[in-house]
Amino acid sequence: MIRLEKRPTPSQAWTVLTPPVAVLATMVAGGLMFAALGKDPFEAIRTIFYDPLFNDQFAAYSRPQLLVKAGPLILIAIGLSLGFRAGVWNIGAEGQYIVGALCGAGVGLAMYPSGSVLVFPAMVMAGALGGWAWAMIPAILKTRFNTNEILVSLLLVYVAEQLLASAALGLLRNPEGGGFPGSRNFQQWPAAANPELITGTGMHWGVVAAFVAVIGAYALLSRHLLGFQIRLTGAAPRAARFAGVNPTRLVVICLGLSGLLAGMAGLFEVTGPAGQISIDFGSGYGFTAIIVAFLGRLHPVGILLAGLLMALTYIGGELAQFMLGVPAAAIQAFQGMLLFFLLAVDVLSNYRLRFGTREVA
Amino acid sequence: MAGISIELLLASLMVAATPILFAAIGEMVVEKSGVLNLGVEGMMITGAICGFAVAVETGSPALGFAGAALGGAGLSLVFALLTQVLLSNQVATGLALTLFGLGFSALIGQGYVGIKPPPTGSLDFGPLSDIPLIGPVLLRHDLLVYVAIALTAAVWAFLRYTRAGLILRAVGESHDSAHALGYKVVRIRVLAIVFGGAMAGLGGAYVSLVRVPQWTEGMTAGAGWIALALVVFGAWRPWRVLLGAYLFGGITVLQLNLQAAGVRVPVELLSISPYLITILVLVVMSSDRRRVALNAPAALGRVFHASS
Numbered sequence: 001m002i003r004l005e006k007r008p009t010p011s012q013a014w015t016v017l018t019p020p021v022a023v024l025a026t027m028v029a030g031g032l033m034f035a036a037l038g039k040d041p042f043e044a045i046r047t048i049f050y051d052p053l054f055n056d057q058f059a060a061y062s063r064p065q066l067l068v069k070a071g072p073l074i075l076i077a078i079g080l081s082l083g084f085r086a087g088v089w090n091i092g093a094e095g096q097y098i099v100g101a102l103c104g105a106g107v108g109l110a111m112y113p114s115g116s117v118l119v120f121p122a123m124v125m126a127g128a129l130g131g132w133a134w135a136m137i138p139a140i141l142k143t144r145f146n147t148n149e150i151l152v153s154l155l156l157v158y159v160a161e162q163l164l165a166s167a168a169l170g171l172l173r174n175p176e177g178g179g180f181p182g183s184r185n186f187q188q189w190p191a192a193a194n195p196e197l198i199t200g201t202g203m204h205w206g207v208v209a210a211f212v213a214v215i216g217a218y219a220l221l222s223r224h225l226l227g228f229q230i231r232l233t234g235a236a237p238r239a240a241r242f243a244g245v246n247p248t249r250l251v252v253i254c255l256g257l258s259g260l261l262a263g264m265a266g267l268f269e270v271t272g273p274a275g276q277i278s279i280d281f282g283s284g285y286g287f288t289a290i291i292v293a294f295l296g297r298l299h300p301v302g303i304l305l306a307g308l309l310m311a312l313t314y315i316g317g318e319l320a321q322f323m324l325g326v327p328a329a330a331i332q333a334f335q336g337m338l339l340f341f342l343l344a345v346d347v348l349s350n351y352r353l354r355f356g357t358r359e360v361a
Numbered sequence: 362m363a364g365i366s367i368e369l370l371l372a373s374l375m376v377a378a379t380p381i382l383f384a385a386i387g388e389m390v391v392e393k394s395g396v397l398n399l400g401v402e403g404m405m406i407t408g409a410i411c412g413f414a415v416a417v418e419t420g421s422p423a424l425g426f427a428g429a430a431l432g433g434a435g436l437s438l439v440f441a442l443l444t445q446v447l448l449s450n451q452v453a454t455g456l457a458l459t460l461f462g463l464g465f466s467a468l469i470g471q472g473y474v475g476i477k478p479p480p481t482g483s484l485d486f487g488p489l490s491d492i493p494l495i496g497p498v499l500l501r502h503d504l505l506v507y508v509a510i511a512l513t514a515a516v517w518a519f520l521r522y523t524r525a526g527l528i529l530r531a532v533g534e535s536h537d538s539a540h541a542l543g544y545k546v547v548r549i550r551v552l553a554i555v556f557g558g559a560m561a562g563l564g565g566a567y568v569s570l571v572r573v574p575q576w577t578e579g580m581t582a583g584a585g586w587i588a589l590a591l592v593v594f595g596a597w598r599p600w601r602v603l604l605g606a607y608l609f610g611g612i613t614v615l616q617l618n619l620q621a622a623g624v625r626v627p628v629e630l631l632s633i634s635p636y637l638i639t640i641l642v643l644v645v646m647s648s649d650r651r652r653v654a655l656n657a658p659a660a661l662g663r664v665f666h667a668s669s
Contacts, residue, residue, distance in 0.1 A: 004448070006666060037468075089452055141640070145648040150399065150452065151590050152640050158583045159633045166629040290456055329467030329578075336461025340439065343449040343457060351448065351666075 004351040014349035019295050019306065022342035029341070030334045039324050047323055048316030048331075062315050064202030068273050069314045071207035072097070072265040074307035076289035078213040079258030081298040082220075085234040088254040092138065092153030093262040094286025095160035096131040100263020101270040102160075102167050103130025105183055105277050108192045109172060112184065119191040124205075124267055131263015132256050134160065139255035143248045149255065161282055168279045183277035186270065194272035206268025210307070213261060217300040230254065262286060284332075288314075291339045310335065370614055371498040375506050376572060378610025380405070380564040380581075382509045384588035385595070385602050386516055387560025392592055393520065394553035395533035395660035399455025400440055401561050402585025403462025408433040408562025409569035410466040413478055413576045416566075422481040426505070426566050433562020434555045436462060441554040445547045448664050463579060473576045481505070481571050505567055510603070512560075517599035529553060533658035536665040546665050561585065583636065590639045594646050596656040605642075612638055 027049070031041030052062035076093045083090045090096075104127030111119050137156060141147040172183040186192045197203045221227035233240040233250055241247065265285065274281055292310050296303030317331030384401050391398050411432030416425025440458050443449045481503045490500040520526040529549060532539045536546045568584065569576055587609060595602030616631040624631075 004666065091456060141644055145644045147640075147644045147647045148593065151586060151593070151643060154586050155583065155590070155636045155640055158636045162629045162633045166627070287460060291460065294453060327468055327471055329464050329471065332464025333461060333468050334464070336457060336464050339453070339457035340443065340461060343443050343454050344447050346449060347447040 018345045025341040026338040047320040052315045067202035069311035070307040074210040075265040077292035079261035081293040083254035086230045095157035096259040096262035097266035098160040099134040100127040100131035101266030104267035127267025131259040135255045135259020374610045378606040380567040382606035383564030384561045385591040387557035391557035397662040400458025403459035404433040404561035405565035405585045406466040408565030410470045412566025413569040429562040429566030430559040434559040437558020441551040
């Protein structure tokens with residue numbers, strides 16, 4: 001008989017070990033899934049995790065993509081992790097990402113075709129503000145009316161998707177686009193473009209922002225009173241109340257910060273890799289970032305690594321789709337599985353396994 | 362407003378409400394046992410594709426619905442294993458269920474895009490269905506519309522009048538007390554979760570087999586989340602959940618009809634109205650802190666670990 005015994009404090013070793021164990025378990029289970037789809041499991045796993053980085057033929061194209069995909073994931077996940085630590089569940093980052101992109105793009109397009117150096121910074125500000133404002137809706141409803149922020153933030157994703165479709169077809173449509181949906185292409189407008197900063201690396205301003213966010217979050221959590229309050233509220237909400245933590249303020253700050261970062265991620269994406277506002281701009285980064293945040297153990301450095309790994313599964317997934325005909329949906333299921341295994345293995349960091357029968361106390 | 366028949370509107374309202382009613386009633390039972398399963402959307406979409414696939418392969422909608430219930434229940438077992446045995450965080454696990462369900466359903470559904478499923482027939486009430494107003498509105502639907510209502514009644518009676526229902530509620534109010542009384546908290550919760558999964562699966566299959574009827578990726582479009590909101594709206598009471606589902610169905614059908622009738626309101630505003638109204642309703646319901654605190658199961662979302 002196996003039973004679980006609660007550890008007095010979570011195991012340090014297992015906290016670090018669970019993500020790699022979960023990744024390995026996902027590779028095994030994913031291999032079985034690919035085998036069930038009639039693909040060679042070893043080849044599929046190698047194509048996803050190894051080829052994008054080291055294959056002579058593809059690495060030149062794939063390696064820069066790693067930072068392109070990881071940038072928004074890390075940026076969003078860092079914001080989410082602050083809230084998750086404090087027990088504030090913002091799961092509508094996808095909506096904040098879309099609204100941020102819409103606001104930033106809207107402000108930019110209003111200045112078209114200005115060549116001023118202030119265009120891009122203004123767009124970034126507008127994007128961040130847009131995401132922040134969208135996240136303030138669940139924050140205010142939560143603090144004023146005690147409404148569940150999980151449901152509100154998620155439902156607002158569907159609203160944001162409709163806004164996106166409406167903007168792509170109407171308000172922000174390219175007047176010289178011959179009636180096709182979609183806005184002007186920002187990459188062809190140097191003042192608003194978010195180009196690759198160092199050729200061949202995939203580094204753009206969004207990736208820079210992601211790295212800054214990682215460092216900022218690390219400093220916030222380990223050196224700042226607010227970070228301490230966030231950690232305290234997550235660990236012991238009642239104790240936090242007694243210690244004078246203002247829960248309302250914390251909800252507003254956590255949701256606001258995550259919205260801000262998600263909005264910025266959306267703006268960097270629309271001016272960079274995506275290039276324009278289009279109906280299918282929402283790519284699910286906001287949801288995948290939830291997996292990234294958990295896989296990174298809600299720790300800034302962990303999120304950095306998890307973001308890179310998740311980006312790898314995106315690129316490897318595309319490669320596997322192209323090379324082996326593995327369906328795109330398989331990668332999505334694969335990412336979901338990763339979160340399952342992580343949550344399952346996590347039991348080991350909070351509990352100790354005890355074998356044998358229970359002795360009478 | 363001309364061109365919208367009230368009769369037709371009410372009749373299609375019942376059809377639109379049925380999938381969320383299934384999912385919401387199932388989730389209500391789960392929450393009554395003290396478990397918050399945020400994976401309703403994932404279980405619904407899994408049920409939608411499982412039901413669709415089985416119905417197309419066998420040609421029988423009945424088997425399709427059975428397959429959907431099994432699919433939803435199967436996925437919910439993963440949730441049960443993680444949260445009840447491996448004691449994981451319920452919010453995170455529910456999200457994982459939804460993310461996985463969306464990917465998994467898209468994976469299975471690849472071969473089924475653009476296929477028509479076998480039709481689900483309407484029940485025959487004979488001459489009764491010719492009664493003006495009542496007949497067309499209430500008595501010309503398929504079996505599942507009535508099954509959903511019957512299930513609401515059954516859940517209501519179960520929770521209110523049976524011993525098992527009392528135990529389920531006790532587990533949801535205070536798992537430690539229930540455990541001390543000798544009830545198997547984990548076993549009861551797993552059963553509730555599986556029931557919730559089967560119901561969500563049925564709801565999903567109703568979308569793909571009757572309401573739409575065809576398969577497209579992500580076709581449940583947030584219905585699972587709306588079902589979760591309805592449980593709050595219904596204050597964990599079956600008949601209020603039913604009322605909420607029908608109100609919501611009414612809004613959905615009305616906005617679709619208004620779109621079709623070409624009313625001078627932006628289409629986008631009409632399409633987002635169901636989500637906005639759900640948020641509004643949530644706000645109204647949760648603003649009264651005392652009422653929520655009175656009705657919400659006290660142990661909702663808390664991890665149970667028998668320490669002794």
